[in-house]
Amino acid sequence: MTETKFLFISFLSFFMFKTAESVSPGHPDxxxxxxxxxxxxxxxxxxxxxxxxxxxxxxxxxxxVIGELTTTAFVDIHPIVRRICGEGIGVxxxxxxxxxxxxxxxxxxxxxDQGIMVGYATRETPNYMPxxxxxxxxxxxxxxxxxxxxxxxxxxxxxxxxxxR
Numbered sequence: 001m002t003e004t005k006f007l008f009i010s011f012l013s014f015f016m017f018k019t020a021e022s023v024s025p026g027h028p029d030x031x032x033x034x035x036x037x038x039x040x041x042x043x044x045x046x047x048x049x050x051x052x053x054x055x056x057x058x059x060x061x062x063x064x065v066i067g068e069l070t071t072t073a074f075v076d077i078h079p080i081v082r083r084i085c086g087e088g089i090g091v092x093x094x095x096x097x098x099x100x101x102x103x104x105x106x107x108x109x110x111x112x113d114q115g116i117m118v119g120y121a122t123r124e125t126p127n128y129m130p131x132x133x134x135x136x137x138x139x140x141x142x143x144x145x146x147x148x149x150x151x152x153x154x155x156x157x158x159x160x161x162x163x164x165r
Contacts, residue, residue, distance in 0.1 A: 016158075020155055036054045051106060053098065058085070064093075066094045140152070
């Protein structure tokens with residue numbers, strides 16, 4: 001009787017697509033970040049213990065600034081927005097005092113209602129940033145030099161691994 005042996009080689013695939021995006025300096029997201037940072041800076045100049053949870057959204061000639069502040073500072077939001085975005089921008093604000101429940105969490109050493117972000121270093125690039133991030137950022141810098149307008153780049157890398165089992 002002849003014995004037949006079958007050799008099975010199976011591969012286990014680890015599908016992984018890694019994506020990163022980068023927005024140009026003229027992109028509304030970047031400008032909104034600058035506005036919220038400038039509001040916090042203005043508060044901290046007058047009140048070093050100020051706390052801010054400010055959200056900004058903008059586009060099409062309008063900017064909306066909302067959120068919560070705990071501060072003794074007085075900050076005029078409209079001039080900050082216009083300094084960053086230019087004249088002729090419509091500005092809507094709704095900033096209230098931080099809720100006592102969130103303030104209590106922050107005052108006792110907690111993070112209030114803010115999330116925790118986790119990052120990592122990698123040897124994929126000389127500055128230890130993920131390769132997809134570096135490619136998206138460099139492409140965006142190149143395009144900004146050619147066309148300094150609102151823009152965004154996105155890079156997706158296929159890093160699928162096939163491992164013999």
